[in-house]
Amino acid sequence: MKTRLIFSLLFSIMTLQTISAQEKKEETKEKWKYEPNFMVGFDVLNGAVAFFGDRQLFQGFISSKIKDNAHAVIDAGFEKNIYQKNGYDATVNGPFIKVGAFYMLAKDRENEFNGFYAGGKVAGSFYKQEYFAIPVRGYGGSSASVSMPSSSQSSFWLEGTIGGRVQLFESEFFIDVNMQPRYLLATSKQDNVEPMIVPGFGRSSNSFTVGFSWSLAYKF
Secondary structure (H helix, E strand, O other): OHHHHHHHHHHHHHHHHHHHHHHHHHHHHHHOOOOOOEEEEEEHHHHHHOOOOOOEEEEEEEEEEEEOOEEEEEEEEEEEEEEEEOOEEEEEEEEEEEEEEEEEEEEOOOOOOOEEEEEEEEEEEEEEEEEEEEEEEOHHHOEEEEEEEEEEEEEEEEEEEEEEEEEOOOOOEEEEEEEEEEEEEEEOOEOOEOOOEEOOOEEOOOOEEEEEEEEEEEEO
């Protein structure tokens, strides 16, 4: 009888330990369970303008909440453009990518993805350019031009981002609008000629430009 009681007691203790271990395991699984919190968007504004002008810019982004108000973001796209100004005649085309993060400065209490944010990115572009005309001083001070063949180039820049997001009704769609001040850090040159256009950076003969995007995004 005592032996049976002892075995019953041991069996009960082992059963309780197994149940407790299983519960802890389930709690751990629940704690580390992955919950999607990323957003995918496409720049509708620049995508639509591409059909009516020289600049054909198509770009999108993926962002994900890291912790609290911090979000990581990756932009990628492709641009084809021309530059015809001050005697220059050039074309470029190629992809670009931007990697960075932003911080929600103010957000909706009911939806943490609604609000205003600011951040920064490191960006780069690897593209092909061709100069049909580059102004040079000719004989006797007359104006002349030279051309350059197509070549592969690369440029890198820093980009700030200031914008906001708002949810469309009760759906998982959001409107994301932001402004992007950009500063060119480094660029390759063809025969010491500064690039007139850099895909993803803009069309400019100086190191500073400002971009703008209006995107439609979906939250997963």
